[in-house]
Amino acid sequence: MAKARLYVMMGLVVVVLSVGVGVGLWIYWKAQSWSGPGTTPYFLEELEKRCFSYTRDISPVDCTKIVEAFENAFIFKDPCKITEEDYEPLLKLTKQSIPCGKVLLWSKTKAMAHRFTQQRQDLFTLEDALLGYLADGLSWCGFPDSNAMNYQSCPTRGDCKENPVSVFWDVASKTFAQGACGVVNVLLNGTRSNAFDENSTFGRVELHTLKASALHVWLLHDQEGEPSDTCSGSSIAHLESIASGKSMTFNCQDIKSLDEMRV
């Protein structure tokens, strides 16, 4: 009698294990492997937390609606077929106007640019604006046929260009740059051989959508040794020619530390 019960138990264990392995394989198969990190754990909760903390002291903003609009941009969608229109409702809800002369763009100098705007609360990088603040450092993507989020992996630009994260940053950068007026400052990295990189978000997206009157480049050389690129180098000359073509006044200054930035 005891033996029979043991067999039944063992049989049950085998069944449970097989079902477990089967479900595991199915989930693994569903979660095609992309090359980027999967959705940040507690993604929606994180968005909500950030939204509340950002908007605490400003006019009424409906964080629940904002989080919903963010989710709807990529949920139930092929993570390689996201469009700028998918983010349109989110853009509308997070519209923000930055005073003229108070925008700081950056390329390959993210940490430094943020250190600067930490000290200078009147200046804004995209990540100091609500939309960029919400998504900074996060990863997200879904599936075409379910409302789940993919926590295993998400596509990078190498997997497909129209992925949720890349499309988001492109359209967020575009919107941010479009709204900039007066003098636009940009912090570039003089330790790199091409301080102005045409393929960066700044070179590919922001520069071309700017409608501001002037562009001021701060070229940072914060490392020891010879700078790789300077204001008189060819990449900056190229940047200047693009700015001139857009009738923007152009200025470039080589600096060794943020203290030299007079914005």
Ligand SMILES: *[C@@H]1O[C@H](CO)[C@@H](O)[C@H](O)[C@H]1NC(C)=O
């Ligand atoms: C500039 O680029 C170099 C080389 O890629 C990097 O090591 C350095 O941290 C960058 N500087 C800043 C301020 O981000």
Ligand SMILES: *[C@@H]1O[C@H](CO)[C@@H](O)[C@H](O)[C@H]1NC(C)=O
């Ligand atoms: C930018 O990307 C294009 C196409 O991917 C490539 O041909 C070009 O060399 C790149 N330019 C720079 C400056 O890296």
